[in-house]
Amino acid sequence: MILWAALVMSHWCLGLSGAAGLERIEGCGTRCSQGLHCKNKPDSLFPPPCQTPAEGLDTSSVFHNISLSPVMRCEGKQKCSLHLSIKTKLQLHESVHGVSICTMATGMMGNCRIVSFTRASRERMSGQQVELENDCTDLSPGQQVRVTVKTVPSYCGITWTTTYEAPGCVREDLRRHVPECITGRLSYDVNPQKRELSVRVSDMLEDYSYHLRLCRRKDFICAGTGVNKLIKKEDPVKSVILPYARPLPCLCIEGWSTVMDAPRVQVCPFTDRLEELWSEITFDPLAGTLSWEPACPVAAVVSLCQEREDGGCVDLPHASQNVSREKMTFTEVDPHPQLCMKFTAGSQSWTKCPFANGRFQAWEIVVTRKQDHEDVQMSSQINATFSVGLCVKSEGSAGCQVTETHTVHVEKRKAVGLNLAGELCGSCLQVMRLDVKFAATVNHCLKECDPSTAVEPVISRQASWDLTWVVVPAGVCLSGIIIITLVLHALLTIYQRRKQERNGDCSSEKQTGPSFECVVPAFPSQPVLHRGVLIPDALQYGNTEKANLISN
Template identity: 45%
Template sequence: MEEVVTCFLKCLPLVSLMICCCISLTGAAEDQKGLERIEACSTKCSQGLDCKKTNFLFPSLCQSPPEDFKTSPVFQNISLSTVLRCEERHKCSMHLRIQTRMRIKDFIHGVSICTSSAGLIPNCKVIRFSQDRLTETLPKPLVDIENDCTMISLRQEVQITVETVPSYCGIKWTQVYTAPGCSNEDLQRHIPDCITHPTFAGVWISAGKLLYKVNPEEKSITVNVSEMRQDHNYNLRLCYAKRYICMSTEPVTVIKKEDTIKSATLSYSRLVPCLCIEGWSAVLDARRVQVCPFKQNVEELWAGITFDPIEASLLWQPLCPVTAQVTLCQQEHGECIDLPNTTHNVTRQKVKFTGVESHPQLCMKFSVNSEDWIRCPFGDRFTAWELSRQPEGAVLLTSPAPGIFLVELCEVEAAVPPKTCQSTENYTINVEKLKSVAVPLPSELPHRTFCLQVRRQDVLYSATLVHCFDPILETGSNTSVNPTCIIVIAGVLLALVILTTLMLHIWLTVHQRRIQKRKDDSCHYEKQKGCAPVFMVSSLPSKSALLGTVFVPDSPQNRSNEKTNLLSH
């Protein structure tokens, strides 16, 4: 048993907290629900009892109660609530509804209801019962009574006292009731004080509902208005919310009360976080409703950077209050390197950098909550100075604007430009507008890649760039000769010559073989027909051949035949 009691005591605070939360949530839900409407105030009694209401200012004096009142209560289940009586949609009044159940006796003629508030005269109502329907004829001794003819105002604290008629001392019911305020959505739409004035807490409550649609192509916002006052025009505008004011961006647009479609189109320049849609009824001191749907568009704040070429100054001012850091940086190799001593913390004030070189690689970095945005205001609109290498080896510096430049010579191991240049020599060069000036390089450059680091000296904030050059450069030629390329080209040419000779040799061999085959085939054919043998004669003619004689083998028989032939001739 002790363990059960201990557990209960430990859980009691948690149970109490849950009960309180449930009660609070229930009260909040009741405060937001719709209120009941009445056509006219009235007094009602149950069981067909005829009730008549009369008014008087002050309650009557009490008398000693009968003995019956001491044994059982007279009033039971008393409840208080607010109802609305409306002439038009936006012209409603608030009434206090009192409901009670009371025990009827023959010496009770009715009930009195008195309401009082601080600084106001008490107001009492008497509800009298008809004499022919009293205790003897009523089927039950309990009667339900309802009255809703007491007018109340917003957030009014009213003390209600219910007594019998005649009044008996000590026989009464008392309670304090607080009327709902403009936080109730039903009252926001139908009570004039909630529509045209702020609530008791100074919080603006919606005067109409605003629905919007953004048209990015046309840079416009279409706004539809609902639940507005039907008897007045409605004003709409776009504005920049700054602290307690909203600065207008354009003239007010008026929606006529006669218009069947309650909508308007508003133009904007950028959807910044503090851009709001504001609407209000066209009446004096009307309450205004604001809708600010673009609070996440922080990136839109970084636009609007301007450059003054006369002062050489960059200027940026936020359209909305924002806590940010603004820094000048140089864009290089995919990152923006901060320039030293250029960081500013801003909220609403403008940021101005004076003496800035209009170089495309100079940018502004905006940092908010460890997130960065880079904006480069010069971009392609401005032409930067440049270095160029001439065929004879000279380096020219050309600038679209007059300036003083510091040029530093440094040596590096590779052709990739370093982030920093270890200077060996430096020069100060004055450059006129659109003029080219030769950089005074040493007469003998090192036999490896050299770089030039250049920046303007006549401004406070400038870009520092490194340009690297190859020292191997032949005079009269725009490109240097690489020995490796020569070896490769010679090897290719030699291979082509060898390949051509080999192909020609193969072709001649095949051609001679074809000729020899044709001759062999011709002789074989002649032998079959009985032709005399053909002797091959050397291609080198002898002395006899040159004299026109025929060369035959020198044998004794041949010599005898030769003599015979000569004699016959």
């Protein structure tokens, strides 16, 4: 229990020290133990050769507990510099006149300083353990330096060396006070309806304007999207509106000050929107190639699957690929509506069916019910080969047991009849393309037979045709009779009018000729049938002109 309490207290103390930040110094310098007088001066990069040490003098007998730590020297809130503090304890000998401290960073010249002891203090404190501290070595955030501590004069073999890495800008204390680390603080609000980001900036680098942009992060690079804004240092409101197109998980807001090589800060509002990555699916109908390229780097597994009636998707064999950032392609794919792509990232899965709208569907099955059988045909937009199996579903099982299988070749835009023997009502056809690598196995089930519904349409159609053959000729005949009757009626009317005119003339005129010129027969004679038309006798003798007209 005591040990546990001690661990908790030590963790709490470390947290407080981290929160308090780095140690501040008023100015750099060298400090020695009380009574030991020190002098600090630069050292040459090319010191003289080392000397042979006295007997019993080595590194362990001279240097004890050397420690390195970063400190900050500040001239204002945002004008702090980083330094390396070197502390050591050493056993003072008469032959050791001082200590040389050198630091060297990659690609930079070394920096060496000598801390020398006065002769009087050295003789007075010879044989004692003294402390020495120097904090005049400049550092840059994240810089890695090699530290070497030697005696003065330099004795061969008495050297302490180590590598030290300065704290980076990730530390809050440096991000607030060291100019090389000040990035500003970004906060934002998302307006999904307008697809806008309202971005606010605080803790900007004083006396400098500020850049803001949207970018897509890939590895260590954030590629700009073209949306850039500048907040001028004199602007009272430090906020802008950034429009975005898609809420991608790698879409970030990036900000930096308008100084050379300024550090940048990024915040990514949509890191959890992985579903936005699965929409860039393309299909080349000529090559039969299905492709997907991630808009953001993502560790995912992509596979082809067949959609089930219950909404699930069964993976096709040998149709799975691991994707990180490169384009993924499946070749020789049959674009059937039931063929889908499944994306799995971590414990989540998403299914996208690019052919669900039937736009690229290459083939189909057409079933028509005739009087005594089902007429099944296959049509295709391309030349293709299929495996067609007749199967029956068993009760309580979603599977289909295939009883026989046929290979069918279908030419482009030429329907092929499937001459399957037996009654097909209630059966299923299991169809799959054989000339591609990836294809769905499609079950096309036929309707159950219903004799009443199967016969009634045939009977009604037959009755309709029989009635047509009766009504149409009857209508034609009736129309002919009506026309002939109207013509005869018109001729008879004309004849009667002329006869009345003749009778009127005979009664009014004086007879000067033979009396038989106006005699009308007392007894009507029988009409004569001329070419199928009854002609009265009056038309035969009294009006030869009308008779000739009808005959003609």
